[in-house]
Amino acid sequence: MKFSEVVDKVQGTVVVDNPEAEIASAYCGDLLSDVMGHCGDESVLITVQNHLNAIAVCSLAGIEAVLICHGRPVPDDMKAAAEREGVGIAVTALSQFAAAVALSSLVPAAK
Amino acid sequence: MKFDLHIHSCLSPCANLEMSPAAIVERAVAAGMGGIALTDHQSARNAPAAAECARRAGLAFLPGLEVQTAEEVHTVCLFDTVEQALAMTDWVYAALPKRVNDPDTFGDQPVVTWDDDVVELEWRILAMGCRRTIPETAAKVRELGGLYIAAHIDRPNFSVLSGLGAVPDGCFDAVEVSRTADAALWLPRAGGYAAVRSSDAHNLDDVARVWTEAECEFTVAGLRAAFAARATRLSPPLTSF
Numbered sequence: 001m002k003f004s005e006v007v008d009k010v011q012g013t014v015v016v017d018n019p020e021a022e023i024a025s026a027y028c029g030d031l032l033s034d035v036m037g038h039c040g041d042e043s044v045l046i047t048v049q050n051h052l053n054a055i056a057v058c059s060l061a062g063i064e065a066v067l068i069c070h071g072r073p074v075p076d077d078m079k080a081a082a083e084r085e086g087v088g089i090a091v092t093a094l095s096q097f098a099a100a101v102a103l104s105s106l107v108p109a110a111k
Numbered sequence: 112m113k114f115d116l117h118i119h120s121c122l123s124p125c126a127n128l129e130m131s132p133a134a135i136v137e138r139a140v141a142a143g144m145g146g147i148a149l150t151d152h153q154s155a156r157n158a159p160a161a162a163e164c165a166r167r168a169g170l171a172f173l174p175g176l177e178v179q180t181a182e183e184v185h186t187v188c189l190f191d192t193v194e195q196a197l198a199m200t201d202w203v204y205a206a207l208p209k210r211v212n213d214p215d216t217f218g219d220q221p222v223v224t225w226d227d228d229v230v231e232l233e234w235r236i237l238a239m240g241c242r243r244t245i246p247e248t249a250a251k252v253r254e255l256g257g258l259y260i261a262a263h264i265d266r267p268n269f270s271v272l273s274g275l276g277a278v279p280d281g282c283f284d285a286v287e288v289s290r291t292a293d294a295a296l297w298l299p300r301a302g303g304y305a306a307v308r309s310s311d312a313h314n315l316d317d318v319a320r321v322w323t324e325a326e327c328e329f330t331v332a333g334l335r336a337a338f339a340a341r342a343t344r345l346s347p348p349l350t351s352f
Contacts, residue, residue, distance in 0.1 A: 032240070033240045059213075
């Protein structure tokens with residue numbers, strides 16, 4: 001699934017695009033240590049963790065994009081890191097559960 | 112006496128490399144601080160250098176570290192001696208991710224001397240949480256004779272309120288509010304703990320821009336007594352970040 005399709009399904013807004021990404025799976029998590037341990041690559045991370053360090057974890061774990069829930073704002077330093085690291089960011093008004101339901105055709109990320 | 116209890120040096124991956132212990136001490140003295148603490152993420156390895164700089168400048172100093180717990184909450188640990196702070200560091204290091212730090216992702220982590228030579232680059236990941244919980248960390252700090260402060264409780268990430276919804280009873284000696292926080296808004300949610308305001312400086316301009324004031328010795332025992340008496344006064348918040 002393309003990132004644009006992920007964003008459409010959750011009625012989100014793209015903050016940093018990642019048009020090349022092929023997204024096969026998804027993971028819900030707000031604790032970054034848990035995300036690092038369990039979220040596989042080619043995935044989208046569904047989270048409320050609107051912090052710079054979320055992008056660093058994506059970069060290390062091969063996560064293609066972050067979907068920030070509940071319309072939380074994306075800080076400028078997080079946006080800059082995502083642009084630098086080639087990680088997509090989108091914001092949705094949905095909760096993590098509602099976003100996961102909307103993306104239920106993706107397979108669970110496993111690691 | 113005014114003091115700033117939460118300052119990062121260049122060892123913290125997210126801090127500016129200009130944050131040498133010497134430069135921090137110089138800035139703190141110029142800003143009229145009577146004491147400072149050095150609190151890098153997960154490590155006190157620059158505390159020996161900072162202690163030497165502070166000694167040379169006649170500035171009171173407490174070595175410490177900011178432990179990111181298993182709950183991914185930032186907590187400040189302060190000690191009287193560098194040995195205690197390094198013992199705490201060893202205990203945290205044993206529970207860090209095994210992965211090696213990637214400086215391009217998180218940032219460089221130089222361990223330095225008091226006169227700004229780089230000794231080595233810390234290889235561990237200091238930007239991630241460790242496997243120690245808040246109660247475990249509180250018990251270890253107490254065993255080593257230190258103070259335990261919940262960092263920036265007003266922040267939307269990595270704070271005890273954002274992560275756990277409340278400040279746990281019986282764990283902390285005080286709570287910290289950050290530079291711009293309205294203390295009147297946040298302290299009612301602080302579980303009755305004593306309060307400090309600290310800079311959490313990651314660059315030189317922010318060192319001692321806010322502070323806490325108390326008539327006490329700048330030691331663990333002195334601060335503990337000031338906290339118990341609720342005798343700390345906070346500087347006004349900054350109106351812009």
